[in-house]
Amino acid sequence: MHFSIPDTEECKDDRGSSFTSYNLHVNGVFHCSVRYSQFHDFHEQLKKESGNSFYGSDRFPPKKLLPLTSVQKKERRERLEKYIQAVSQDGRIVNGDLFKGFLLSAQKETRREEPRDESLNVYLMNGNKVTIDIKSTDQTDDVTEAAAAKIGLPDDLVYFFALFIMKETKEKHAEIVRRLQDFESPYISLNSAEGRNKLVFRRCYWDPIFDEEVMSNRVALQLLYIQTVQEVQQGWLSGTKEQFKRLDALRTKNSRREYLQFAKTMKYYGHIIFKPCIVDYPEPDTKVTISAGNKELYFRVKEEGKDKEGVFRITRIRCWRISLLGETNPTGDHKSDSQLQLSFEYLVSKSKLQWINVVTEEAILMSLTLQSMVEELLLVKRGGKVKRPSDRIKGPTRQFKGRDGGVVTSVSSTTPGIPEDSSKASTQQSEEDPKPLLSTGSVKKITDMFHSTQSPSPGFVATSSVENDIFDGGIGEEDL
Known part of the structure; x- marks a missing residue:
């Protein structure tokens, strides 16, 4: 998932006091507007339940005694954005009812929706x-x-x-x-x-x-x-x-x-086809149509009236990120006409990684598709099962701080990780794949031996980055 806080707005409460509200976007769409005090209340609840062990716990911006200057407001917005991005990468939290309840209650309050x-x-x-x-x-x-x-x-x-x-x-x-x-x-x-x-x-x-x-x-x-x-x-x-x-x-x-x-015997069965876009591969400013499915990305290029195709395997994408191209307003907020870019780092040869950049309005949808395919690959590789309604656990009624300082309640459910079928997983590992399953840590260690041949395009500001947990850095030249 991709979280961002691209801008803020100045509001007044029922007593006429001014406050800054942070506009939280999820997967490129406005989700809710949240005050700093609401973020702080959520952070304190997380600390109470998880201690200081959760990912991103040290990134929360501290309270200030005096009113913030414009520079400090911009800094707080950026730090809150990095905080929620970091927290969302902690699987224990993002799948829990506290995280879901906070976002659900904030959406409900922002839209002034009461249960009916x-x-x-x-x-x-x-x-x-x-x-x-x-x-x-x-x-x-x-x-x-x-x-x-x-x-x-x-x-x-x-x-x-x-x-x-x-x-x-x-x-x-x-x-x-x-x-x-x-x-x-x-x-x-x-x-x-x-x-x-x-x-x-x-x-x-x-x-x-x-x-x-x-x-x-x-x-x-x-x-x-x-x-x-x-x-x-x-x-x-x-x-x-x-x-x-x-x-x-x-x-x-x-x-x-x-x-x-x-x-099923036909090409692109089960794929999603994205809108035509611009990439820098194999040449800069190349117009392509991208499709995704069955563990691969396909780039199709029209040349001399014929389709030419390049295939990118999901297991050779080390990481990817969403970036934003465009000028900012005086407050530091991005203008609405900024372009989105998806960049992925691809293992093009045995020891060479290369950034491939895609400028498209569907960058976030493309990124979420990549994430979904990676999660599905991990599920299959580890012998897991798709969740069922009976796996869901209804959480307690949660209380969150409202924009006006009151209390907003929410009840949400969580789906704990489903235990793997250990016998099936061990069989897959011994008969089909003699290497141990890659953990996030081992992926990072493996990629230390590689070097990037280029960086994402200059002028872009990365808003979210995803590490590919199923990246296979152990391929040989015969696999290329």
């Missing part, structure tokens, strides 16, 4: 919808499970799917805006999103290895089928005229399983 009964439309990929009864402040997992139950999806398969905010384009296609996180309310997020948007229930995994498990259930098979049909119609799969004729014939016969099995 609502009906919410959730769409399938073929445009059909189901209507579910929820509380307006229910968190994402609550709404996901309610939608899955209404559709008739069994518990074991619920979290192979997720809720996305999507908007309708001029071509009448649904364009992915973002996947909803569990620390937000889908009802609030949908109503506050700009443009014509809808909540869509769609597949959220990338490795076709999961298809057989999903296709074993009639309802899940139908969900996978209608999504694949939509992606074929949108031009996301690549194939010959004969292959597309075969798909049309299978769709006409309503042979859903055969349709999916045949679609």
Whole structure:
């Protein structure tokens, strides 16, 4: 996830006193507005429960006795941003109910939303919808499970799917805006999103290895089928005229399983296709179309009327970061027309890392896709399982400080790490991969032997950086 505090605003409380509010953005979208005192209260609760051992505990900006100058306000904004970014990298915290409750309550207070009964439309990929009864402040997992139950999806398969905010384009296609996180309310997020948007229930995994498990259930098979049909119609799969004729014939016969099995043989099945963008590889200012799926990124370039393609394996991306290009306002806040860039450091040869830069408005969506694929790779490698509704634990009622100094309450759930199947993991390690599984620490140690051949483009300010826990630095030249 990508957290930023790009700007602030000056507000007045009910007594007429002025205060600075920090606008917190999550994954490139405004989430809530929070006072320093609210951040401080959250920090103190974290310290009480975790001691000073949590990642980023030493980064919280201290209190000031006197009013802040403009320079000090800018410094506090930057330090709060670095703090929340650091905290969000601590898995114990980010998956806990305290973190989720804080962000959920802040969103609820910012949007002035009180819990009430609502009906919410959730769409399938073929445009059909189901209507579910929820509380307006229910968190994402609550709404996901309610939608899955209404559709008739069994518990074991619920979290192979997720809720996305999507908007309708001029071509009448649904364009992915973002996947909803569990620390937000889908009802609030949908109503506050700009443009014509809808909540869509769609597949959220990338490795076709999961298809057989999903296709074993009639309802899940139908969900996978209608999504694949939509992606074929949108031009996301690549194939010959004969292959597309075969798909049309299978769709006409309503042979859903055969349709999916045949679609799996075609290029870019199960991928997400991003908007055309600009990269500096293989040459500066190269226009490409990028797709992601099945442990790889594909760069497609049009040259002399023909497509040329480059493939980047997820396991050879050491890290990646989101950067911001553009001028700042006098307060130090970034202007709204700043461009986003995704940069990833790639192992191009046995001992050579190279930064590859992608300028795109979908940089955050691209980064989250990378993160999702890495997490999925780790899950498979370690013999883990996709979570189920029964794995969720409802937390206690949490109390957080409100903007006016009062108390805001929130109840959220957490999903503890699911123990690995140790026998399966050990079998994979001994028979398929003799090397030990890489931990974050070992990844950092391995990469000490490499040197970067270049830095991300000058003029960019990194706003978030992600270390790839499944980076494989032990490849030989024969693997390249």
